[in-house]
Amino acid sequence: MSAPLSRTPLFALHVELGGRIVPFAGWEMPVQYTGIIEEHMAVRNTAGLFDVSHMGEARVRGRDAAKFLDGIMTNEMATIKVGMARYTVMCQPDGGCVDDLIVYRLAEEEFLICLNASNAPKDIAWMRAHIGTLQVEVLDECAAWAQLALQGPLAEKILALVTSTPLASIKRFGFVLGEVAGAPGCLISRTGYTGSPGFELYLPAASAEKVARALLAAGKPHGLVPAGLGARDSLRLEANYPLYGHEISEKISPIQAGLGWTVKFAKADFIGREALHRQAQGGPTSSVILFSLDDRRIARQGAVVYSGETPVGEVLSGTQSPVLGKPIGTALVAAGHAASATLTVDIRGHRIPLRLSAEPFVK
Amino acid sequence: MSNVPADLHYTKDHEWIKVAADGTAVIGITDHAQAALGDVTFVDLPKVGASFNHGDVFGTVESVKAASDLYSPISCEVVEANADLNNSPDLVNREPYGGAWMIKVKVKNPAELASLLDAAGYAATL
Numbered sequence: 371m372s373a374p375l376s377r378t379p380l381f382a383l384h385v386e387l388g389g390r391i392v393p394f395a396g397w398e399m400p401v402q403y404t405g406i407i408e409e410h411m412a413v414r415n416t417a418g419l420f421d422v423s424h425m426g427e428a429r430v431r432g433r434d435a436a437k438f439l440d441g442i443m444t445n446e447m448a449t450i451k452v453g454m455a456r457y458t459v460m461c462q463p464d465g466g467c468v469d470d471l472i473v474y475r476l477a478e479e480e481f482l483i484c485l486n487a488s489n490a491p492k493d494i495a496w497m498r499a500h501i502g503t504l505q506v507e508v509l510d511e512c513a514a515w516a517q518l519a520l521q522g523p524l525a526e527k528i529l530a531l532v533t534s535t536p537l538a539s540i541k542r543f544g545f546v547l548g549e550v551a552g553a554p555g556c557l558i559s560r561t562g563y564t565g566s567p568g569f570e571l572y573l574p575a576a577s578a579e580k581v582a583r584a585l586l587a588a589g590k591p592h593g594l595v596p597a598g599l600g601a602r603d604s605l606r607l608e609a610n611y612p613l614y615g616h617e618i619s620e621k622i623s624p625i626q627a628g629l630g631w632t633v634k635f636a637k638a639d640f641i642g643r644e645a646l647h648r649q650a651q652g653g654p655t656s657s658v659i660l661f662s663l664d665d666r667r668i669a670r671q672g673a674v675v676y677s678g679e680t681p682v683g684e685v686l687s688g689t690q691s692p693v694l695g696k697p698i699g700t701a702l703v704a705a706g707h708a709a710s711a712t713l714t715v716d717i718r719g720h721r722i723p724l725r726l727s728a729e730p731f732v733k
Numbered sequence: 734m735s736n737v738p739a740d741l742h743y744t745k746d747h748e749w750i751k752v753a754a755d756g757t758a759v760i761g762i763t764d765h766a767q768a769a770l771g772d773v774t775f776v777d778l779p780k781v782g783a784s785f786n787h788g789d790v791f792g793t794v795e796s797v798k799a800a801s802d803l804y805s806p807i808s809c810e811v812v813e814a815n816a817d818l819n820n821s822p823d824l825v826n827r828e829p830y831g832g833a834w835m836i837k838v839k840v841k842n843p844a845e846l847a848s849l850l851d852a853a854g855y856a857a858t859l
Binding site: 405408 | 772
């Protein structure tokens, strides 16, 4: 039994462009158009355009908006400047992740929050359940917005062809509101989930197709291609960005996931603080590692990681890195093994050594 | 629409087999299979001399998205594995019925061929 799948405002365009449509997080989304590796390399070398309209949005506003967010988010919210965004995690009391999010400060008392598609209803219910006596409201704007990600070294040049909004002054994690392809009310943000430079565009849903078509037409001579969720996943893994349900989850805390930099113990109390502080002080029982393989086989989610003959963990994400030309992945391994040089992974009966990486594969 | 050559036999699992007059055969995967897999990154093939029964797993084809088992259409013994796939696994995407043949085998029981699908039968499953 499953709920009917949702479609983004760009569904017809995906079909027209030859996208292969698959179910993802309750949505019918294009996994690829011409091929994952080709789309991946376009983002690294020129530019790719992703429809990420399945992502959710919530608007949080009111006199206590910043204080409210600081009580439910691990990162510091009050210090975000208007016109800037910040990555954060929202935790359960036990330190597990409700979701990871980007928070945009629209005004002193108004924020727009980007939610993972499959978590959006849960996130909004969670936020509303923690309002208490604060003067704040949480508005569900998931249906109001479409999102495009324009990513790659030529993203700025291409975006500048279809907008009069100045882009050069937008800092990393900064944003402006402006017109794109004649559509007013767009939020243009210098953020992304690929490890390449670029922008994320929050568009009024009714303007999405017009903006997407304008970008594709203007960008085509510069090598812009439509890119699907397959490339989005391989790009984010090369950049070592976590994906909810893989590197972070209700069972894997930001401390375990290596996201300790998003947890600000110095600020006022927030949900999960005590549990996360314990983990940070004593060391978590398991933690997430990044690896590559000197092999042709890909270690996929669920593959068992061994130290000698002892199972010590399992793979969370795995793919082929088009940039490295070899398999990469992440794994959750028991405390004491996260820096071990002798871990192996079992792939269909073959024991392949893990080559641990302290740095993302692209920066 | 995917390409289904008329002169091959097929399995429901999307392997093809082409039988020669000398009792040998070559085996690969179909155009439909390569399209569904997407970019192929690795083909894990058996060693020469390995024997398989009809329906046994003889190897794995791995794409960015998934690893899929390869099923032997017939009972056979491997006489050659396609070494080109080692360095160019993407041949599977480009030439599924040509350069990306996977194994050459000695057919043990030609009568099993009757249980396979012909081109029209396979096309009807797609």
